[in-house]
Amino acid sequence: MYGKGILKGLGVTWKRFWDTYLEDISWMVRGKKRYYTEEGVKHRASKDQRGIFTVQYPDEKLILPEEARYIPFLVYNGQADGKREILCTSCGICAKVCPPQCIWIVRSNDPTTGRPIPEPTEFFIDADICMNCGFCAEYCPFDAIKMDHDFEIASYSRNVYNMEKLLKSSEYYKSIRPLNYAREEAARKAEEEAKKAKAAAKAATEAAAQSPTPPAESPAAPAA
Amino acid sequence: MTAPAPASTLTLRPAQGNAVDLVARFPNIVSADARTGFSGFIVEKDSLVEVATAIRNEFGFDLLTAVTGVDYLPENKMEVVYHAYRITGGPGLVFKVQVPRVDPVEVPSLIDLWPGVDLQEREAWDLMGIKFTGHPDLRRILMWEGFEGHPMRKDWKEGFYEEDTKPFKSRWPDGQFYMAEDKNPFKDNLTFPQNFDPEKWIPEGDALLYGALARYTVKQADGMSTDRIVINMGPHHPSTHGVFRAVMTLDGETIAGLKPVLGYLHRNHDKIGERNTYLLNMPFTDRLDYFNSMTNNFGYAITVEKLMNIPVAERAEYIRIIVSEMTRVQNHLIFIGTLLNDLGAMYTPSLYAFEERELILDIFEAISGARMMCNYFRFGGVVRDIPDDVMQKIKGLVHERLPAKTDEMERFLSENEILVSRMKGVKMISADDAIRYSVTGPVLRAAGVPYDIRRADPYGIYDRFDFDVAVRHNGDLMDNYLIRIDEIRQSLRILEQAIKQIPQGPINSQKPVYQVRVPAGEAYGRIESPKGELGFYVVSNGKPNPWRYHVRPASFVNLTALEKISVGNKIADFVAILAMFDIVMGECDR
Numbered sequence: 065m066y067g068k069g070i071l072k073g074l075g076v077t078w079k080r081f082w083d084t085y086l087e088d089i090s091w092m093v094r095g096k097k098r099y100y101t102e103e104g105v106k107h108r109a110s111k112d113q114r115g116i117f118t119v120q121y122p123d124e125k126l127i128l129p130e131e132a133r134y135i136p137f138l139v140y141n142g143q144a145d146g147k148r149e150i151l152c153t154s155c156g157i158c159a160k161v162c163p164p165q166c167i168w169i170v171r172s173n174d175p176t177t178g179r180p181i182p183e184p185t186e187f188f189i190d191a192d193i194c195m196n197c198g199f200c201a202e203y204c205p206f207d208a209i210k211m212d213h214d215f216e217i218a219s220y221s222r223n224v225y226n227m228e229k230l231l232k233s234s235e236y237y238k239s240i241r242p243l244n245y246a247r248e249e250a251a252r253k254a255e256e257e258a259k260k261a262k263a264a265a266k267a268a269t270e271a272a273a274q275s276p277t278p279p280a281e282s283p284a285a286p287a288a
Numbered sequence: 289m290t291a292p293a294p295a296s297t298l299t300l301r302p303a304q305g306n307a308v309d310l311v312a313r314f315p316n317i318v319s320a321d322a323r324t325g326f327s328g329f330i331v332e333k334d335s336l337v338e339v340a341t342a343i344r345n346e347f348g349f350d351l352l353t354a355v356t357g358v359d360y361l362p363e364n365k366m367e368v369v370y371h372a373y374r375i376t377g378g379p380g381l382v383f384k385v386q387v388p389r390v391d392p393v394e395v396p397s398l399i400d401l402w403p404g405v406d407l408q409e410r411e412a413w414d415l416m417g418i419k420f421t422g423h424p425d426l427r428r429i430l431m432w433e434g435f436e437g438h439p440m441r442k443d444w445k446e447g448f449y450e451e452d453t454k455p456f457k458s459r460w461p462d463g464q465f466y467m468a469e470d471k472n473p474f475k476d477n478l479t480f481p482q483n484f485d486p487e488k489w490i491p492e493g494d495a496l497l498y499g500a501l502a503r504y505t506v507k508q509a510d511g512m513s514t515d516r517i518v519i520n521m522g523p524h525h526p527s528t529h530g531v532f533r534a535v536m537t538l539d540g541e542t543i544a545g546l547k548p549v550l551g552y553l554h555r556n557h558d559k560i561g562e563r564n565t566y567l568l569n570m571p572f573t574d575r576l577d578y579f580n581s582m583t584n585n586f587g588y589a590i591t592v593e594k595l596m597n598i599p600v601a602e603r604a605e606y607i608r609i610i611v612s613e614m615t616r617v618q619n620h621l622i623f624i625g626t627l628l629n630d631l632g633a634m635y636t637p638s639l640y641a642f643e644e645r646e647l648i649l650d651i652f653e654a655i656s657g658a659r660m661m662c663n664y665f666r667f668g669g670v671v672r673d674i675p676d677d678v679m680q681k682i683k684g685l686v687h688e689r690l691p692a693k694t695d696e697m698e699r700f701l702s703e704n705e706i707l708v709s710r711m712k713g714v715k716m717i718s719a720d721d722a723i724r725y726s727v728t729g730p731v732l733r734a735a736g737v738p739y740d741i742r743r744a745d746p747y748g749i750y751d752r753f754d755f756d757v758a759v760r761h762n763g764d765l766m767d768n769y770l771i772r773i774d775e776i777r778q779s780l781r782i783l784e785q786a787i788k789q790i791p792q793g794p795i796n797s798q799k800p801v802y803q804v805r806v807p808a809g810e811a812y813g814r815i816e817s818p819k820g821e822l823g824f825y826v827v828s829n830g831k832p833n834p835w836r837y838h839v840r841p842a843s844f845v846n847l848t849a850l851e852k853i854s855v856g857n858k859i860a861d862f863v864a865i866l867a868m869f870d871i872v873m874g875e876c877d878r
Contacts, residue, residue, distance in 0.1 A: 069703030076700040077636060109650055111684040117643045129650075131672065133657035156460035161802040163568040165456050168463030180461065188465040197571035197663045202671065203802045211657065224465060 084115030100124055130241050133198045133211035135191050135225070137232045148231065151208035153182035158200035158209050166193035167200060187230055191223035207248050213240045308347050308381055314339055321384065325595075325809020325828070328369075328382025336385055336396050343372055343381060344401055350723055351375050351739075352402040354812065354823050354840040355409060357393075357416035361442040364389045368418060369825065370398070371812055371840075375723050375737060377744030382812070391438075397423040404726025407548075407848045408840075415440035415558070427496055430551035430877060434489060439556055446559065453833040454564055497535060497547060516544055519859070523552050527630045527863040530873030534850070534866070538859060546854045546862075548847050550877055557878035561837030566592055566667070566804050569837065574661040576822075576839060577875035579622060582615040582652070583817040584875075585665035590747050591813030591824040592667050595806050601797040604669035605749045606790040610682065611652070611664065612748075612815075613779040613786070617690060618645040619818035620730075620772040620779075623870045624697060627769060630867040631710060637701060644693050647685055654678045667804055669796030679787070686783045694776050702770065711765035714861050716868060717853050718763060725849035729820025729842055731868060734771045735763040741816035748815075752789075753782045765861075768868040775818075803832055810836075819843050819870050839878055843871035 091098040098104040105124050108117060119126055136158075140148040159167040170186040173179065201211045212232075217223060238245040310318045310329045317335040321328050331339045343349050349372035358367045366389045373380040387393050392413075397420035398405050409420040410429040417438035420426060428435060437444050448468045450456045498518060507513050522533035531552035537545040557576065561569050573588045574581035586608055593600065600608075622645055625638030649659040655674050656664035664670055674682070701707055717727065722735040732739055738759040742750040758774035760767035798804075808830040814823040820842030827836035846869050854862050 066705055069705050069708070073700045073704050076696055080640075109647070111647065111681070111689040113643075113647075117646070129654035131655065131657040132653055154461065157802065159460040159463065160455040161567070162455075162459075163564060163571050165450075165454055165459055167459060168465045169460045170463055171461035186463070186465075188463065190465070190467075195571055196658060196661065198657055199567070199571070199663075199802070203800070222467070224467075 080115065082115075087115045102127065128213050130243055132213055133201070134196055134215045135194055135212055135217065136189060136198075136200050136209050136230075137212045138187060138227065138230045139208055139210055139234050139237050140231050141234050148233075150183060150231065151206050152184050152187065153206055153208070154180075154184040154187075155182070155205070157203055157205065161199045161203045163197055163199065164193045164195050166190040184227065187227040189225045189230060191217065191225055207252075210237055210241070310339070310343070310347075310381075310383070313342060313346075318383075321382075323809075325807060327810070328384055330384050330386055333385050333387055333395060337398065337401070339383065340370075340398050340401055343383065347381070348374050348376075349381050351726060351728075352398070352404060353380075353726055353728065353814070353821055353845070354825060354838075355398075355405050355412060356825055356838045356840070357412045357418045357440070358827055358836045359389070359416060359440065359442045361389070366393045366416070366418065368395050368412065369810075371823070371825075373745070375739055377739070379745060380812070392417045392419040394419045394421055396421055397426075399423055402726065403724050403852070404845065404848050407550075408726075408845060411844075414438070415556075417441060425547075428551075430554040430556075432551070433496075434484070439559055446556070452563065453831075454568060497549065514539075521862070523549075528866065529626065529871050530876075532866075532871065532873055532876070534854075534862070536854070536859065536862070541858050541860070543854045543857055543859055543862060546851045548850055550844070550847075550873075553873045553877035555878065558838055561839075562834055564834075564837075565832045566806055566834060567802055569834075570665065571661065571663040573839075574663055575874055576841060576878065577817065577819065577843070577872045578660055579619050579872060580615045580818055581660060581662045582611040582664060583815060583822065585662065586612050586748070587813055587815040587817065587822045588824050589665040589667060590815065591811050591826050592804070592806065594811040594813055595809055595826060595828055596667060596804065597807075598668050599797050600748075601669040601794050603673075603791055603793040604795045604797075606786050607670050607674055607795065608665065608748055609750070609753070609786045610674075610783060610790070611655075611662075611670075613783045614648050614651065614682075614685075616779045616818045617776050617783075618648045619870075620776050621645055621697070623772050623818075623867075624701070624769070626870075627864070627867045628701065628707075630863050631707065633707075637697075640697065640700070644690060647689070651678055651681055651685070654681075666796055666798075666800070668798035669794070671796075673795045682783075683787055686780060686787060690776075690780055694773060694780070698773055702773070707769075708766065711769060711864065714765045714857065714864065715853075716763050716765060716768055716865065717849055721852060722763075722849065725852060727820070727846050727849050729816070729818070729846065730758075730771050730775060730870070731768060731820070731846060731849075733758055734760045734767040736761040741814055741821060745814070747813070750782075753785050755779075755781050765864050765868060806830070806834075814840070817842050819872070819875070820846055822875075839875075841875040841878060843869060843873075843876045844878075847871065847876065 088098060096103065100123060105119055106127060107113065108119065109126060138150065138152055140150045143149055154169050154171040156169055159169050166189055168188040169184050172181050172183050172185045174181050198211050200209045311320055314335070317332040318329050318339060321330050351373045352370060353373055354371040356369055358369060360367060365386050368385045370383050371380050385395050387395060395418055397409055399409065399422065407429060409423055410426060412418045413420060413426050414428040414430050415438055431439065439446065450458065516537040516539055519536045519538055520533060521536065522528040523531040533549040533552070535547050535549055536543050557572065560572060564572065569588060570585060573584040576584050621641040625641030628637035652662050653659045655672055655678055656662040716731065717735050719736045722732045722737060728739070736759060738757045740757040741747065743757050755778045758771050758778055760771045806828045808828050810827045812823060812825045814821050821840070822842050823840030825836065825838040825840065826834050829835045850866070850869070853865055857865065
């Protein structure tokens with residue numbers, strides 16, 4: 065019969081049309097909200113989704129996975145006196161590994177000796193050129209630069225971020241990437257433990273081998 | 289580990305051994321390439337056509353996939369590199385021609401042997417300044433008609449030129465930010481021809497272009513002369529999948545001549561690639577064929593791994609297969625959606641396709657961090673492991689949802705009478721022509737040639753999986769549509785096996801370093817991307833940046849056959865024919 069294939073195809077559309085309402089009713093019967101709730105959005109982005117697929121942005125937003133990456137930011141540790149401990153040592157690896165070369169770092173110099181000290185004076189990221197590849201965060205040896213989740217950065221002018229704009233607290237980092245943060249914290253703790261153990265062992269051997277020498281100095285902050 | 293699958297009747301086995309000794313055949317004119325890290329044969333320029341004829345007719349290398357040039361500036365010579373393969377599978381044959389570096393370099397064209405070199409020779413002329421004598425239509429293809437110089441030559445510098453290689457020194461340690469356009473006014477680094485005034489310039493290219501088409505006025509047998517109409521389709525036409533332009537002459541409704549016009553999205557990816565270090569190229573490859581960034585990564589990764597001669601971690605091998613096959617599934621779904629868009633079924637089919645694609649992209653986002661620009665592969669493995677919860681999602685998709693949705697797609701469209709009458713019997717290309725025109729991918733297989741690089745010249749661990757090479761024999765548009773559905777099914781088969789077999793373990797065999805050491809040499813890596821053969825030709829001189837980085841894109845080379853297919857067909861069918869190539873201009877124009 066000519067037209068059978070068309071009818072078959074229309075059947076698919078017909079079924080899809082009613083699926084939305086059937087699904088709505090089933091959620092209603094179960095006393096759950098399908099729209100504007102996290103559960104509903106999650107379900108609509110899962111393999112069990114039937115019927116309507118869309119998410120009403122910006123009223124609803126898809127839940128970003130932890131690894132989602134957008135423009136990088138710099139991490140600082142908030143301290144009790146309100147000061148910020150910037151983790152960046154301005155080693156320049158992120159600038160070297162940036163494919164579109166959109167990271168600009170001014171390294172600090174000691175005002176008296178003129179020698180470089182491990183912290184940045186200025187840090188620019190040209191967010192319009194940034195291609196969100198994530199290399200800077202991946203290769204940073206100090207976990208000082210991380211990829212953000214904030215993708216709503218539309219503006220009326222060029223987005224050149226300076227250090228003030230880039231700095232975000234480690235609390236924020238923990239909130240967007242809890243698993244990564246926990247893993248890095250654990251690694252850092254383990255490293256510190258190992259260092260302490262090593263220093264203690266060294267001190268012990270030295271003490272055993274020699275007459276009283278002061279124990280080895282506690283490990284210095286990681287040098288650049 | 290399972291043994292390689294028994295090949296079905298349609299499946300090709302890679303040819304065994306069978307080394308080609310060109311030097312013995314042509315003792316005086318061919319020599320083996322003896323440079324360390326290089327392979328293949330160097331052919332005397334004047335005997336190129338003779339040797340190439342023997343390569344095709346005697347040795348049976350009937351598929352010439354890649355033609356490109358290399359500029360050896362320090363040695364003051366230029367080289368044209370050809371990669372030929374047998375359609376029955378097996379390793380390829382590389383032959384090269386070396387000529388002194390003058391402007392322009394002249395090399396005989398192979399277009400009579402392999403018409404598929406057409407666009408690639410035009411590209412080499414445009415970008416490298418290699419003049420292929422005997423080519424009937426050697427015009428610029430990617431750059432604009434009034435362009436001065438040949439940008440892929442090593443001594444050519446682009447606008448906003450900073451340094452030869454990245455990283456640029458101005459970024460660190462004294463990285464005072466400036467905008468490139470402030471520092472580098474438009475006039476610098478940009479050479480115009482002498483006496484050139486952009487205000488008064490009228491493109492000559494158009495006259496050449498229309499001249500390359502058939503004559504406008506035709507004398508008919510009864511003495512009446514009829515005019516042919518020139519139609520420009522694109523660059524801004526909804527059916528051209530981006531900024532593709534086809535200039536046609538029409539005889540009534542029949543296409544009498546056609547020339548593709550490309551380059552509207554050209555950004556000289558190859559030149560950017562030579563400025564970059566090896567690792568930095570990885571995110572740039574994402575942007576070639578932006579639907580399939582995972583397979584683009586795959587192609588580049590295996591090429592550089594070939595050069596570095598490093599193994600890939602076992603678990604990463606499986607992850608690579610999983611992500612590339614999921615890429616293939618979503619690409620073919622989108623193909624079906626856009627095809628129906630082009631045929632006039634606006635939106636409903638394409639949005640149905642986009643639903644499945646969304647779910648696959650959700651998985652890519654969870655493992656790589658980005659939906660489209662994944663940047664997921666690293667040399668020796670991948671960047672991040674697939675967590676268990678994401679693996680569960682993949683399983684749910686592969687075992688439950690995608691097979692059901694593929695069936696639904698077929699129920700939805702495959703028997704639709706309007707679609708069938710539109711596509712059935714409209715001839716795409718014959719098997720012989722497809723091979724001569726270097727067509728690869730689904731279009732070649734729909735023409736009846738079961739040539740799939742995953743089987744013909746396996747890369748990664750594809751030799752461990754049991755799957756059939758999808759092939760259809762009518763070579764019409766309907767077959768080109770159906771083969772996509774066949775391939776989705778085969779990809780799901782591979783996915784099921786890969787998910788079952790994936791071992792635990794590290795995901796990278798190398799230390800995560802940002803500056804990889806690549807020994808001097810050359811490598812051509814190719815993969816079966818969803819659109820055809822995606823090749824990367826990389827020449828290293830031992831420095832941190834590749835000396836030559838060339839992409840052999842599937843959609844670009846497939847377009848060579850567009851003229852051949854379209855001439856004689858109706859203009860209304862042209863839209864469907866173009867849709868069958870599934871071109872993505874990001875890859876085509878680079």
